[in-house]
Structure formats: C-alpha cells, structure tokens
Amino acid sequence: MWENQALVTLLSDFGDRDVYVGVMKGVIAQINPKLRVVDLTHEIPAQNLAAARFCFMNAYPYFPEGTVHIAVVDPGVGSQRRAIAVEFAGGFLVGPDNGIFSGVLAQTPAIAAVELTNPQYWRTPEPSKTFHGRDIFAPVGAYLASGVSLQELGQAIDTATLTQLSLKLCHSTTTGVAGCIQYIDHFGNLVSNIPGSYVQGKKWCVQAGELIIPGCETYSDVACGEAAALVGSHGWVEIAINSGNAQSQLQINLQDSLEVIHD
Template sequence: MNANGIITLTTDFGLQDMFVGVMKGVMLGIAPDARLVDITHDLPNQSVDAADFVLAHSASYFPPGTTHMVVVDPGVGTARRMIAVACNGQFFVAPDNGALSSVLREADCPVIHEITNANYFTPSPVGNTFHGRDVFAPIAAHLAAGVAIEELGPRVDDPVLRPELSPDVSPGRLVGRITYIDKFGNAMTNITRADISTAFARAKCTATAGPQTSRLVSTYTDGAPGTELIALINSWGLIEFAVNQGHAAQFADLTVGQEVMLGSSDK
C-alpha cells in the first residue's frame, strides 16, 4: 500500500492552545508536501469512545493511502503502547487505548505495529505530556512520506479494543445507547436502520430517551421548533434524537451512555 500524502488529525486538544499548530509544524518539517486535514479537535476531553466513533464515521470517506492520526491519550507518558495500523487501504496512528476499535473490527487482516523506533520520533528528548508532538505527528508524517510500517517497531496481535455495545434487538422492541452527541446537541445512538427493519418489519415505532417518548420522523423540520424531542434516522444510518432548531441533549437531559428504547406504536 502506498501513502498518498494526506494526513488527517483527530484530537481533543481544541484550538485555543498551540498543540495542533505545533503538531502540524512537525509534520510539515518531515513531509513538506503533505496535505493536512482536520477531522476535529473538539472531542470531549479524554473521551476515547468519542474518538473511536468519529474516526469510524470519517475514515472511509478519504482516498486509499491516507494516514489518520488520532491523539486522545489519557495515558500519555505511561507504559501504554502506541501503534501504527495498515488496514482498509489506509494507515492509522494512535495510542493503543481503543481509539481504533471500530476500525480494527471492520478491517480485513489489519497489520499492526507497536511504535518503538525512536529514529522516527522528534530529535529532541521525548517528553511525558505531549506525545502528539514527539511521537504521533512525526510517525504519521513518516508514513505519509513513504516509510514502511514495518520500520516502526514489532508486530502486535492483541490491540486494545473497547467493549462492543450492540443494541438488544427483539421483535417489536429495540434497546440501545446514546453513543455520541454532536455540536448541535443531536444524540446519536448505536441503533441502525437495519436494526429497525429487523425489529419492526412493517410496524410503526416510537423512540424513548429517559422519560420522553418521541415520534420517529423523517427530517428535523417534522418536529415542533424548540419544543419537541424527535427521533429520526440520520445520514449515518443511525437513530438520532434531536430538537428542531434546538439542542436535544440540553432539552431532554441526554448523556452519552444513556439507554434508549424503540417500541411498537399503534398509531
């Protein structure tokens, strides 16, 4: 597999500080022709699950040979592993903390290497608080510039995987969880379009999050502006709770990990 020079960045650093800019400077010093793409730097602090979700719903939209760098690293400076992965026609660089769980589960024969070869780190001493600068950014840049993944360190056969939370699917009933809340307050779940077809066939259904039962609608504008919690199948094929021109998470006190249910409706 040949790298194409594109490097994506997914972090929880935000843009207030110098962290993202410094990582980009390191990358461009190694691979001056690299094309850097920000997926997001606004993940919730230390949320490995959010990193996993975002990358799982982003990586496939990039061309073959793209290098994806993820830095959401609560264990920075500890003995936790750092890994580079080649799978699905792309490269991934991340701490081995489960941030690549969904990518690895969907991969066909992933090649995984621990990152140990200090020849590809920054030349200055590696600190204990900013491996994004000292390790992940230079490794991503070297991969994007054509360095073979085998050069980075030994093979890994046991990457850390987060628990896979599949919905409970039965005829006329679905129980899932909120997995991600976006900037607009829309609460995405792990319930898919296919799950709904399995559980309900031709029957109509309603969705419940906490004490509120919602209509399953087609678009945001089907809900009363600002005053009604609705559910719909979003563009990722997932059940999502939303408020038309409002913030569903605040409106209904929704949180990541909260249980939600879809049930049959007679209406």
C-alpha cells in the same frame, strides 16, 4: 526527496486556543512539506475516548485509500499504554492503543499492527511524557505518508490484542432493538448505537426512560422545540430537538439506554 504523498488527517481534543495542533503540523512539514493535512476535528471533548472513536469511525470512509489518520486523544500519555500504528484496508491509523480506533476496526479489520518502538522515526529519542502527538505520532504519521513501511516503525503486535472500548452493544428485544447513546454532537443531538437499517421501511418510535419519541424522516417533521427520532447522516438512529438541544432539554447523556420500538 519523498516520492509518496499520501493524505494525512488529524483528530484531537486539543481545541484551537493553544499551539498544540499547529506544532504537530510543523513537525509533519519538517519531515515532508508536500504532505496534505486535513483537520478532522480538534474539538473532541477532553479525554473523551468514546467521542473520538465515533468521529473516526464516521469519517474514515470519506478519504482515499492509503490515507494516514493520526489521533491524539490520550489520557494515558506517558504511561505504559502502547503507541501504535495499524494498517487496515483504508490506509493507516496512528495513535495511542486506548480504543479510539476500535470503531473503525470493527468495520474494517486490521491487517497488521506495530508498537512504535523505533525512535529513528520519532521527533526525538527522548519524547515528552505529555506530548506524544508532537514527538511520536505526528512524525510517525508523516513518515508513513511519505512511504516508510509499517514494519520499519517498530515491533509487530497481534492485532487481536488491540484495545477495545467497553461500550454497550445494541441487541434485539421482544418489541424492537435496545441500545445506548454513543455520541452527542455540537447541536446536542443524541446519537445511538442502533443502525438506521433496523428502522428502514418500518413505523417506529424511540423510548428513552419515560419518553416516547416518534420516528421521523427529518427534523422539521415535528414542531420547533419538539423531540424527533430519525436516522442521521452518519447512519445511526438519533434523538434531536427541532431547533433545540436534545441533551440539555431531555437530560439524556452518554451511555444512557434507549429502545427502538417498531411494528
């Protein structure tokens, strides 16, 4: 029936204990069983929009052009927040308009966006107030991946009105660059919002509160249990503990400030 067979990705804070993720995949398969679905992660901390933003921002470049990315981290589900689909150079984004796509769109600006107002492409014209992932986002993503145009899904909206997360920006100082922790991964590594390009070719360290942490190339440049600052595979400056958990050991959390100091 469907000629188009784009890839679909899923990201959520649903975890794997409940059936929510499987149900979304079932809805997608009912529309087009030939679609390939990739799970980015379903272990986003509950309702943590900053973590969802970071993970999406660092995942999308590894997928082919035309991929449909569905996100369901949605503390405002059932409220007046918009349900949206966005076209950008890499494909499409489908989910709530709450800022989770703002990292991607800061790197690759939106081409067009719609509010998902056409119930023809929902699972039901009377969606659940608590599970738009099943009733709106999964079916819309499946139809997009199968060749339905963005314009058919709803009313066009100005891309400048898409919600931005309120996050601290990095900025230059007299001694280096100041920023904050934007993400904490499974290992407790503290990922800053300072791009690794700021430290390339320099001798540097990180100051976080009273701590001075040396800039390194790898985790093993310091002894087990010691802190190191380095550029992670994601391209951002991070703080880690060799064979340990930096968040718990250093008591540094999301949005906490730090500064990269270089010669």
